[in-house]
Amino acid sequence: MAFFGFKHGVHPPEEKGLTSGLPIRRMPYPDEIVLPLRQHAGKPATLCVKVGDYVERGDPVGLADGYMSVPIHASAAGTVSAIGLWPHPDGSYAQSVRIAVDKYALQAARPRMVPQWAGLSVEQVIKAVQDAGVVGLGGAAFPTHVKLAPPKDYRVHTLIINGAECEPYLTSDHRTMVEFPERVHFGCRVMMHTLGVKKAVIGVEKNKPDAIAALERTRPTDLDVTILPMTVKYPQGAEKMLIHAVTGVEVPSGKLPVSVGVVVQNVGSLAAIAEVFDTGLPLLERIVTVTGHGLSRPANLIVPVGTKMKDLLAYCDGVTPNAAEVIIGGPMMGQALANLEAPVIKGTTGVVVLTSDEVRADAVYPCIHCGRCLEACPVFLNPSWLGDLARVKRFDEMTENHLADCMLCGSCSYVCPSNIPLSQLFQASKAALRRNPTVGAA
């Protein structure tokens, strides 16, 4: 049996059983939609509506600000009630457009806004994908059209599709692969055609046999698409780990995947590309796993972008009395939410409600040099040593010890018996270095 995985890594409890068997359902429109103009990596969109405007479902409220940006579209018809700062799921406040949803609107399909895919040139596809506001739906929300046009001096030979979904609890990609495998394949076809690659590999962790079976069943015969079952381990879905598992090649430190001839895209993003060309509507909604032992009724939901977390949790019958922490994304890399008024945005893969039994303890002990973090780190760093350096703010030495290769997967913090917040220390150190690259280099 071939081994498709990586060394090190951790095995957090999967907890996917809460929602992995639940079909995707559509959530009704809430009374109000809040659309932050900053929902993607790159530049925020520029506002193009004013208070009092009536917007149809699919109308833009923000336009792409240059190439590294995408537009934001109204996910429901209604009236713009206010424009201003609003809680953002990342914990900050962001310029947002609030829309009072029109209860009597049909919220129906409109004349096609995105052209049919067949017959489009590569440039037209890239333009159409950007205009539809498609971003990577795996969490980072990197504009998809940028990935469709890699730098010309690199030759891309393989498209790798990330269906690992290694974060505990989350099942939105899993259900997408089970229920809409043909959309994944259609999105794959669009990307392969646009990138001009002949080979695509869909990496799926072995704990999703139904997804693997569904993808195999609908696999197109005219394309070289392989479905690769991978070892179940966190962080198998990290871009560099996935590329290593599929191609056996390590992406050089500090380089992009394209430097080894690979482009990686998430299955959810492929399904979104397919849906955009299929329905002719821009990206207006996404599949969100709402789950956790602290939630009354876990579900996989199609949620209009801009739905407030408060409404989303209420639709799932609210949280249980022992709910302690609401996380946007998965519990390993996700962001704890302080304000339930924050909306679902394009990059929201899931909402996990942890109970007071699951959250991290407060007590921190000294490092006992057990070496578990060294055995957990997927990129072979020495988190224990880096943590010591971070505490004394020796950031220059952290850089020498490859801090830049840390992807903040959290494996070290997860295994640390002394409960040292290693990942958080590295996040803070990276932020300090970003603010001032010469900090500590005295």
Add this chain to the structure above:
Amino acid sequence: MTAPNLIVAASPHLKDRDTTPRIMWTVAASLIPVILSSAFFFGISAILVILASTLGALLTERWLGRPGALRDGSAMITGLLLGLSLPPGMPLWMAVLGGFFGIAFGKAIWGGLGQNGFNPALIGRAFLQTAFPVAITTWPKPGGDFLTLKGDLFAFPFTSPAHDVLTSATPLGLFKFEQKLTPIVDLVLGTTGGSVGETSAVIILLCGAFLAWKGYLNWRSPVSIIVAVFVLGQILHWVNPARAADGMFHIFSGGLMLGAVYMATDMVTVPTTNQGRWIFGACTGALVVVIRVYGGLPEGVMYAILIMNAFTPLINRVTHPRVFGTVKMKEAKS
């Protein structure tokens, strides 16, 4: 829906259930069979020595350690291991003093748990070895009535303890100074003279196997120590049978099992990389045999481990694996 009281913490929000106190207390608890077996061989004296050294260690940790440091269980392990490495007839005040010295100078002075370079229990023992060379090499005979006190346990501090009790040399001493070989069966079962914990190799190995199964002990250093001692001991035995005992004798005699399983696996003072643990173990094993065969002392486990503790930072540095993606790679340029 009422808004719950939300915790806002940094990722990851999940945590493996193991904690440092749980590891430490499990290691301490795993010593119970070893302590019971030494009580079986040496009677109540063994228990008293262990209690005394543990008392010294715990009081010192309470005095010099961080507030609440006793709860992490590490001082308990130090005290127990120190007691197990002393002769069962050791005057108790010396054992208490050893516990104090081990924690104060082996750990607290470095900055407490996790900061010390050398194994605190062995620091305590090295101090006692230097300060009281006679008391620490006076080995009462095993066996006898459970309640019979061995040696001069209650000697008043700073008086010369009476050593006119029944004593016996350890198997290593017997071989080194009288060229008498102890039967291997006695060594394996532990029915020989020696320290409190230098008893049954089988029980120590079983306790170690339990810890390794729990993931609280990395098997690489004990295995490499035992293999290195066996191989080097056997080679030297072939070269000069009169001077060096055979490999089996080496691995089952003295404090080797206790040292290999419980002291060369102390997370704080041994290398953190697996490759480093192999190197640490192999070098420790080699030093043990060299000290035993060529040194002035019959036993070398303590100094071998302490010497290798000093090399731990160096071993860590040179054995760190290559960071992912730092290899020179041909880029897919067109």
